[in-house]
Amino acid sequence: MSITITAFERSPDGGKGLARDTRVRWALEEAGLAYEVRLVPFRAMKEAEHLALHPFGQIPTYEEGDLVLFETGSIVFHIAETHAGLLPADANARARTITWMFAALNTVEPPILDLGTARLLEGDKPWHAERLPLVQDRIRTRLTQLAHRLGDAEWLDGAFTAGDLLMVSVLLRLRSSGILDEYPTLAAYVARGEARPAYQRAFAAQLAVNAKPAAG
Amino acid sequence: MSITITAFERSPDGGKGLARDTRVRWALEEAGLAYEVRLVPFRAMKEAEHLALHPFGQIPTYEEGDLVLFETGSIVFHIAETHAGLLPADANARARTITWMFAALNTVEPPILDLGTARLLEGDKPWHAERLPLVQDRIRTRLTQLAHRLGDAEWLDGAFTAGDLLMVSVLLRLRSSGILDEYPTLAAYVARGEARPAYQRAFAAQLAVNAKPAAG
Known part of the structure:
Protein backbone atom coordinates (compact mmCIF):
# COMPACT_ATOMS: atom_id res chain seq x y z
CA MET A 1 0.00 0.00 0.00
CA LEU A 86 14.12 0.86 14.25
CA LEU A 87 12.92 -1.41 17.08
CA PRO A 88 14.94 -4.24 18.66
CA ALA A 89 13.47 -7.74 18.45
CA ASP A 90 14.19 -8.54 22.13
CA ALA A 91 11.04 -7.75 24.14
CA ASN A 92 12.78 -5.85 26.95
CA ALA A 93 15.01 -3.86 24.60
CA ARG A 94 11.92 -3.04 22.54
CA ALA A 95 10.06 -1.75 25.62
CA ARG A 96 13.08 0.37 26.57
CA THR A 97 13.20 1.83 23.06
CA ILE A 98 9.57 2.87 23.39
CA THR A 99 10.49 4.46 26.72
CA TRP A 100 13.09 6.60 24.97
CA MET A 101 10.57 7.57 22.28
CA PHE A 102 8.20 8.90 24.93
CA ALA A 103 11.09 10.46 26.89
CA ALA A 104 12.25 12.39 23.82
CA LEU A 105 8.81 13.80 23.09
CA ASN A 106 7.33 14.11 26.57
CA THR A 107 10.27 14.95 28.86
CA VAL A 108 13.06 16.45 26.75
CA GLU A 109 11.15 18.28 24.02
CA PRO A 110 8.64 20.34 26.08
CA PRO A 111 11.22 22.70 27.64
CA ILE A 112 12.87 23.02 24.22
CA LEU A 113 9.54 23.96 22.66
CA ASP A 114 9.02 26.48 25.46
CA LEU A 115 12.12 28.27 24.25
CA GLY A 116 10.61 28.55 20.78
CA THR A 117 7.28 29.69 22.22
CA ALA A 118 9.03 32.33 24.34
CA ARG A 119 10.77 33.71 21.26
CA LEU A 120 7.95 33.45 18.75
CA LEU A 121 4.91 34.30 20.86
CA GLU A 122 6.38 36.32 23.72
CA GLY A 123 9.49 37.85 22.14
CA ASP A 124 7.85 41.28 22.12
CA LYS A 125 6.64 41.10 25.72
CA PRO A 126 8.27 43.24 28.41
CA TRP A 127 9.22 40.13 30.42
CA HIS A 128 10.98 38.31 27.58
CA ALA A 129 14.60 39.15 28.40
CA GLU A 130 14.26 38.49 32.12
CA ARG A 131 12.29 35.27 31.66
CA LEU A 132 14.50 33.71 28.97
CA PRO A 133 17.23 32.45 31.35
CA LEU A 134 14.59 30.58 33.39
CA VAL A 135 13.40 28.78 30.26
CA GLN A 136 16.97 28.02 29.20
CA ASP A 137 17.86 26.60 32.61
CA ARG A 138 14.94 24.17 32.47
CA ILE A 139 16.44 22.86 29.24
CA ARG A 140 19.88 22.56 30.85
CA THR A 141 18.42 20.49 33.69
CA ARG A 142 17.17 17.92 31.17
CA LEU A 143 20.32 17.95 29.05
CA THR A 144 22.54 17.42 32.08
CA GLN A 145 20.47 14.38 33.04
CA LEU A 146 20.42 13.05 29.48
CA ALA A 147 24.18 13.49 29.06
CA HIS A 148 24.72 11.66 32.35
CA ARG A 149 22.68 8.70 31.16
CA LEU A 150 24.20 8.63 27.66
CA GLY A 151 27.73 8.72 29.08
CA ASP A 152 30.19 7.81 26.34
CA ALA A 153 27.79 5.44 24.58
CA GLU A 154 27.10 5.81 20.88
CA TRP A 155 23.30 5.53 21.23
CA LEU A 156 20.87 5.52 24.16
CA ASP A 157 20.45 1.75 24.50
CA GLY A 158 22.60 -0.49 22.30
CA ALA A 159 22.17 -0.04 18.55
CA PHE A 160 20.43 2.93 16.91
CA THR A 161 16.64 2.84 17.43
CA ALA A 162 13.53 4.92 16.94
CA GLY A 163 14.29 6.32 20.40
CA ASP A 164 17.53 7.82 19.10
CA LEU A 165 15.78 9.05 15.95
CA LEU A 166 13.35 11.07 18.04
CA MET A 167 15.87 12.20 20.66
CA VAL A 168 18.31 13.46 18.00
CA SER A 169 15.44 15.21 16.20
CA VAL A 170 14.38 16.93 19.42
CA LEU A 171 17.92 18.04 20.28
CA LEU A 172 18.47 19.40 16.77
CA ARG A 173 15.94 22.11 17.60
CA LEU A 174 18.44 23.49 20.11
CA ARG A 175 21.36 23.97 17.78
CA SER A 176 20.70 27.59 16.88
CA SER A 177 20.43 28.49 20.59
CA GLY A 178 24.01 27.47 21.31
CA ILE A 179 22.84 25.44 24.33
CA LEU A 180 23.57 22.10 22.69
CA ASP A 181 27.25 23.07 22.36
CA GLU A 182 27.47 23.28 26.16
CA TYR A 183 27.09 19.47 26.14
CA PRO A 184 29.83 18.07 23.86
CA THR A 185 28.75 14.44 24.22
CA LEU A 186 25.18 15.34 23.25
CA ALA A 187 26.39 17.48 20.35
CA ALA A 188 28.44 14.49 19.14
CA TYR A 189 25.40 12.22 19.58
CA VAL A 190 23.32 14.56 17.42
CA ALA A 191 26.10 14.69 14.82
CA ARG A 192 26.12 10.86 14.68
CA GLY A 193 22.40 10.94 13.98
CA GLU A 194 22.77 13.55 11.26
CA ALA A 195 25.55 11.51 9.63
CA ARG A 196 23.28 8.54 8.99
CA PRO A 197 22.52 8.16 5.27
CA MET B 1 6.68 -11.95 37.53
CA LEU B 86 -6.47 -1.22 26.78
CA LEU B 87 -5.50 -1.71 23.11
CA PRO B 88 -7.86 -2.85 20.33
CA ALA B 89 -6.94 -6.06 18.51
CA ASP B 90 -7.60 -4.60 15.04
CA ALA B 91 -4.29 -3.30 13.66
CA ASN B 92 -5.59 0.06 12.43
CA ALA B 93 -7.59 0.74 15.61
CA ARG B 94 -4.49 -0.20 17.64
CA ALA B 95 -2.34 2.29 15.69
CA ARG B 96 -4.95 5.02 16.20
CA THR B 97 -5.01 4.29 19.93
CA ILE B 98 -1.25 4.78 20.07
CA THR B 99 -1.76 8.07 18.21
CA TRP B 100 -4.10 9.24 20.98
CA MET B 101 -1.58 8.18 23.63
CA PHE B 102 1.07 10.37 22.04
CA ALA B 103 -1.46 13.16 21.40
CA ALA B 104 -2.44 13.24 25.07
CA LEU B 105 1.13 13.48 26.32
CA ASN B 106 2.79 15.42 23.53
CA THR B 107 0.13 17.81 22.21
CA VAL B 108 -2.50 18.30 24.92
CA GLU B 109 -0.46 18.01 28.12
CA PRO B 110 2.42 20.47 27.41
CA PRO B 111 0.30 23.65 27.53
CA ILE B 112 -1.45 22.26 30.63
CA LEU B 113 1.91 21.67 32.30
CA ASP B 114 2.93 25.21 31.32
CA LEU B 115 0.08 26.48 33.47
CA GLY B 116 1.47 24.57 36.45
CA THR B 117 4.98 25.81 35.71
CA ALA B 118 3.75 29.40 35.48
CA ARG B 119 2.09 29.11 38.88
CA LEU B 120 4.73 27.09 40.72
CA LEU B 121 7.95 28.50 39.29
CA GLU B 122 6.94 31.95 38.08
CA GLY B 123 4.02 32.79 40.36
CA ASP B 124 6.14 35.36 42.20
CA LYS B 125 7.48 37.02 39.05
CA PRO B 126 6.32 40.50 38.04
CA TRP B 127 5.02 39.19 34.70
CA HIS B 128 2.87 36.40 36.14
CA ALA B 129 -0.55 38.09 36.10
CA GLU B 130 -0.14 39.54 32.62
CA ARG B 131 1.31 36.34 31.13
CA LEU B 132 -1.24 33.91 32.62
CA PRO B 133 -4.01 34.59 30.06
CA LEU B 134 -1.59 33.77 27.21
CA VAL B 135 -0.84 30.40 28.78
CA GLN B 136 -4.53 29.73 29.42
CA ASP B 137 -5.45 30.59 25.83
CA ARG B 138 -2.93 28.07 24.48
CA ILE B 139 -4.77 25.44 26.52
CA ARG B 140 -8.14 26.61 25.17
CA THR B 141 -6.88 26.24 21.60
CA ARG B 142 -6.14 22.58 22.21
CA LEU B 143 -9.34 21.90 24.15
CA THR B 144 -11.47 23.47 21.43
CA GLN B 145 -9.84 21.18 18.86
CA LEU B 146 -10.15 18.13 21.09
CA ALA B 147 -13.82 18.82 21.86
CA HIS B 148 -14.48 19.21 18.14
CA ARG B 149 -12.97 15.82 17.40
CA LEU B 150 -14.64 14.05 20.35
CA GLY B 151 -18.05 15.45 19.37
CA ASP B 152 -20.73 13.57 21.27
CA ALA B 153 -18.81 10.29 21.31
CA GLU B 154 -18.23 8.46 24.57
CA TRP B 155 -14.51 7.83 23.95
CA LEU B 156 -11.98 9.08 21.40
CA ASP B 157 -12.11 6.11 19.01
CA GLY B 158 -14.67 3.39 19.72
CA ALA B 159 -14.36 1.61 23.06
CA PHE B 160 -12.26 2.90 25.99
CA THR B 161 -8.53 2.52 25.33
CA ALA B 162 -5.14 3.50 26.76
CA GLY B 163 -5.53 6.67 24.67
CA ASP B 164 -8.56 7.67 26.73
CA LEU B 165 -6.80 6.68 29.95
CA LEU B 166 -3.98 9.12 29.22
CA MET B 167 -6.21 11.88 27.78
CA VAL B 168 -8.55 11.82 30.79
CA SER B 169 -5.52 11.82 33.12
CA VAL B 170 -4.07 14.85 31.35
CA LEU B 171 -7.37 16.76 31.41
CA LEU B 172 -7.86 16.03 35.11
CA ARG B 173 -4.91 18.34 35.79
CA LEU B 174 -7.06 21.22 34.56
CA ARG B 175 -9.98 20.77 36.91
CA SER B 176 -8.82 23.16 39.63
CA SER B 177 -8.25 25.90 37.02
CA GLY B 178 -11.91 25.98 36.00
CA ILE B 179 -10.92 25.81 32.31
CA LEU B 180 -12.22 22.28 31.88
CA ASP B 181 -15.72 23.44 32.85
CA GLU B 182 -15.72 25.75 29.82
CA TYR B 183 -15.92 22.57 27.71
CA PRO B 184 -18.94 20.57 28.95
CA THR B 185 -18.41 17.62 26.62
CA LEU B 186 -14.79 17.29 27.76
CA ALA B 187 -15.80 17.64 31.41
CA ALA B 188 -18.33 14.82 30.86
CA TYR B 189 -15.65 12.73 29.12
CA VAL B 190 -13.35 13.16 32.11
CA ALA B 191 -16.20 12.25 34.47
CA ARG B 192 -16.79 9.04 32.48
CA GLY B 193 -13.15 8.14 32.93
CA GLU B 194 -13.24 8.84 36.65
CA ALA B 195 -16.37 6.70 37.02
CA ARG B 196 -14.59 3.56 35.81
CA PRO B 197 -14.08 1.08 38.65
Missing part, protein backbone atom coordinates in the same frame (compact mmCIF):
# COMPACT_ATOMS: atom_id res chain seq x y z
CA SER A 2 1.34 3.42 -0.85
CA ILE A 3 2.23 5.82 1.96
CA THR A 4 1.38 9.53 1.86
CA ILE A 5 2.52 12.02 4.47
CA THR A 6 1.75 15.72 4.76
CA ALA A 7 4.28 18.50 5.22
CA PHE A 8 4.25 22.28 5.22
CA GLU A 9 4.01 23.78 1.76
CA ARG A 10 6.76 26.04 3.10
CA SER A 11 8.35 25.25 6.46
CA PRO A 12 8.71 28.18 8.90
CA ASP A 13 12.37 27.17 9.38
CA GLY A 14 13.17 27.72 5.69
CA GLY A 15 14.55 24.20 5.23
CA LYS A 16 16.60 23.56 8.38
CA GLY A 17 14.81 20.23 8.74
CA LEU A 18 13.19 21.12 12.07
CA ALA A 19 9.57 20.65 10.98
CA ARG A 20 8.21 17.33 12.15
CA ASP A 21 7.82 15.81 8.69
CA THR A 22 11.61 15.38 8.71
CA ARG A 23 11.29 12.91 11.61
CA VAL A 24 8.80 10.81 9.67
CA ARG A 25 10.84 11.07 6.45
CA TRP A 26 13.87 9.88 8.44
CA ALA A 27 11.99 6.86 9.82
CA LEU A 28 10.70 6.00 6.34
CA GLU A 29 14.23 6.24 4.95
CA GLU A 30 15.64 4.05 7.74
CA ALA A 31 12.97 1.48 6.89
CA GLY A 32 13.67 1.78 3.16
CA LEU A 33 10.12 2.79 2.30
CA ALA A 34 8.98 4.91 -0.63
CA TYR A 35 6.44 7.62 0.18
CA GLU A 36 4.49 10.48 -1.32
CA VAL A 37 4.27 13.94 0.20
CA ARG A 38 1.22 16.20 0.03
CA LEU A 39 2.14 19.79 0.84
CA VAL A 40 -0.34 21.75 2.95
CA PRO A 41 -0.45 25.56 2.75
CA PHE A 42 -0.73 27.42 6.07
CA ARG A 43 -4.18 28.71 5.20
CA ALA A 44 -5.44 25.10 4.90
CA MET A 45 -3.99 23.73 8.19
CA LYS A 46 -7.07 24.64 10.26
CA GLU A 47 -9.66 23.91 7.57
CA ALA A 48 -12.05 20.97 7.71
CA GLU A 49 -10.30 18.84 5.09
CA HIS A 50 -7.01 18.82 6.98
CA LEU A 51 -8.62 18.69 10.44
CA ALA A 52 -10.29 15.44 9.35
CA LEU A 53 -6.79 13.97 9.17
CA HIS A 54 -5.24 15.88 12.08
CA PRO A 55 -7.61 17.20 14.77
CA PHE A 56 -4.99 19.69 16.02
CA GLY A 57 -4.32 21.13 12.56
CA GLN A 58 -0.65 20.27 12.31
CA ILE A 59 1.69 18.27 10.12
CA PRO A 60 2.70 15.53 9.52
CA THR A 61 -0.09 13.07 8.95
CA TYR A 62 0.30 9.54 7.59
CA GLU A 63 -2.05 7.75 5.22
CA GLU A 64 -1.64 4.12 4.19
CA GLY A 65 -4.73 2.51 2.70
CA ASP A 66 -7.55 2.98 5.21
CA LEU A 67 -5.20 3.97 8.01
CA VAL A 68 -4.88 7.66 8.94
CA LEU A 69 -2.46 8.63 11.71
CA PHE A 70 -1.25 11.90 13.20
CA GLU A 71 1.31 12.60 15.96
CA THR A 72 4.91 12.13 14.90
CA GLY A 73 5.69 9.73 17.74
CA SER A 74 2.87 7.43 16.77
CA ILE A 75 3.74 7.57 13.06
CA VAL A 76 7.39 6.77 13.75
CA PHE A 77 6.29 3.93 16.04
CA HIS A 78 3.96 2.52 13.38
CA ILE A 79 6.78 2.52 10.84
CA ALA A 80 9.17 1.00 13.39
CA GLU A 81 6.73 -1.72 14.40
CA THR A 82 5.89 -2.81 10.88
CA HIS A 83 9.39 -2.73 9.36
CA ALA A 84 12.89 -3.76 10.41
CA GLY A 85 15.60 -1.42 11.61
CA ALA A 198 18.80 7.87 5.98
CA TYR A 199 18.84 11.23 7.81
CA GLN A 200 20.79 12.78 4.95
CA ARG A 201 18.17 11.63 2.45
CA ALA A 202 15.32 12.88 4.65
CA PHE A 203 17.00 16.24 5.13
CA ALA A 204 17.65 16.63 1.40
CA ALA A 205 14.04 15.75 0.58
CA GLN A 206 12.61 18.43 2.90
CA LEU A 207 15.22 20.93 1.70
CA ALA A 208 14.16 20.34 -1.90
CA VAL A 209 10.68 21.53 -0.89
CA ASN A 210 11.65 24.41 1.36
CA ALA A 211 14.64 25.91 -0.39
CA LYS A 212 12.70 26.60 -3.57
CA PRO A 213 12.37 30.30 -4.37
CA ALA A 214 8.94 31.67 -3.51
CA ALA A 215 6.43 31.44 -6.33
CA GLY A 216 5.87 34.54 -8.46
CA SER B 2 5.84 -9.39 40.16
CA ILE B 3 5.46 -5.73 39.21
CA THR B 4 6.85 -2.87 41.30
CA ILE B 5 6.21 0.79 40.55
CA THR B 6 7.55 3.86 42.31
CA ALA B 7 5.48 6.79 43.57
CA PHE B 8 6.08 9.88 45.67
CA GLU B 9 6.39 9.18 49.37
CA ARG B 10 4.07 12.17 49.61
CA SER B 11 2.55 13.63 46.45
CA PRO B 12 2.75 17.42 46.05
CA ASP B 13 -0.99 17.41 45.26
CA GLY B 14 -1.89 15.95 48.66
CA GLY B 15 -3.79 13.02 47.18
CA LYS B 16 -5.76 14.55 44.29
CA GLY B 17 -4.48 11.74 42.07
CA LEU B 18 -2.58 14.06 39.72
CA ALA B 19 0.86 12.52 40.20
CA ARG B 20 1.75 10.24 37.34
CA ASP B 21 1.75 7.03 39.36
CA THR B 22 -2.07 7.26 39.28
CA ARG B 23 -1.98 6.79 35.50
CA VAL B 24 0.07 3.63 35.84
CA ARG B 25 -2.05 2.36 38.76
CA TRP B 26 -5.13 2.93 36.59
CA ALA B 27 -3.66 0.94 33.68
CA LEU B 28 -2.68 -1.88 36.05
CA GLU B 29 -6.20 -1.93 37.50
CA GLU B 30 -7.80 -1.97 34.02
CA ALA B 31 -5.57 -4.96 33.20
CA GLY B 32 -6.40 -6.65 36.50
CA LEU B 33 -2.76 -6.85 37.61
CA ALA B 34 -1.46 -6.88 41.18
CA TYR B 35 1.49 -4.58 41.87
CA GLU B 36 3.78 -3.37 44.61
CA VAL B 37 4.59 0.28 45.24
CA ARG B 38 7.92 1.57 46.50
CA LEU B 39 7.59 5.12 47.83
CA VAL B 40 10.44 7.51 47.04
CA PRO B 41 11.10 10.51 49.31
CA PHE B 42 11.82 13.82 47.56
CA ARG B 43 15.39 13.86 48.82
CA ALA B 44 16.06 10.55 47.02
CA MET B 45 14.59 11.48 43.62
CA LYS B 46 17.83 12.89 42.23
CA GLU B 47 20.16 10.42 43.94
CA ALA B 48 22.11 7.73 42.11
CA GLU B 49 19.93 4.80 43.19
CA HIS B 50 16.75 6.31 41.76
CA LEU B 51 18.50 7.86 38.74
CA ALA B 52 19.61 4.35 37.78
CA LEU B 53 15.92 3.58 37.29
CA HIS B 54 14.81 6.98 35.99
CA PRO B 55 17.47 9.18 34.36
CA PHE B 56 15.32 12.31 34.80
CA GLY B 57 14.73 11.69 38.52
CA GLN B 58 10.96 11.40 38.40
CA ILE B 59 8.23 8.90 39.24
CA PRO B 60 6.79 6.50 38.28
CA THR B 61 9.16 3.72 37.28
CA TYR B 62 8.18 0.14 36.49
CA GLU B 63 10.12 -3.00 37.36
CA GLU B 64 9.12 -6.47 36.24
CA GLY B 65 11.88 -9.09 36.45
CA ASP B 66 14.85 -7.74 34.48
CA LEU B 67 12.80 -5.03 32.81
CA VAL B 68 13.07 -1.44 34.07
CA LEU B 69 10.95 1.25 32.41
CA PHE B 70 10.32 4.92 33.03
CA GLU B 71 8.02 7.41 31.22
CA THR B 72 4.35 6.99 32.02
CA GLY B 73 3.37 6.71 28.36
CA SER B 74 5.75 3.85 27.79
CA ILE B 75 4.74 2.05 31.00
CA VAL B 76 1.05 2.33 30.14
CA PHE B 77 1.80 1.10 26.63
CA HIS B 78 3.77 -1.88 27.96
CA ILE B 79 0.86 -2.85 30.20
CA ALA B 80 -1.61 -2.33 27.34
CA GLU B 81 0.45 -4.36 24.90
CA THR B 82 0.95 -7.34 27.18
CA HIS B 83 -2.57 -7.58 28.65
CA ALA B 84 -6.12 -7.32 27.37
CA GLY B 85 -8.40 -4.34 27.79
CA ALA B 198 -10.41 0.69 37.74
CA TYR B 199 -9.86 4.45 38.07
CA GLN B 200 -11.68 4.44 41.40
CA ARG B 201 -9.38 1.71 42.72
CA ALA B 202 -6.28 3.54 41.43
CA PHE B 203 -7.42 6.80 42.98
CA ALA B 204 -8.17 5.17 46.33
CA ALA B 205 -4.77 3.46 46.36
CA GLN B 206 -2.86 6.72 45.84
CA LEU B 207 -5.10 8.49 48.34
CA ALA B 208 -4.30 5.88 50.96
CA VAL B 209 -0.65 6.87 50.62
CA ASN B 210 -1.08 10.63 50.39
CA ALA B 211 -3.89 11.35 52.81
CA LYS B 212 -2.05 9.86 55.76
CA PRO B 213 -1.23 12.39 58.46
CA ALA B 214 2.40 13.49 58.37
CA ALA B 215 4.69 11.33 60.49
CA GLY B 216 5.59 12.59 63.95
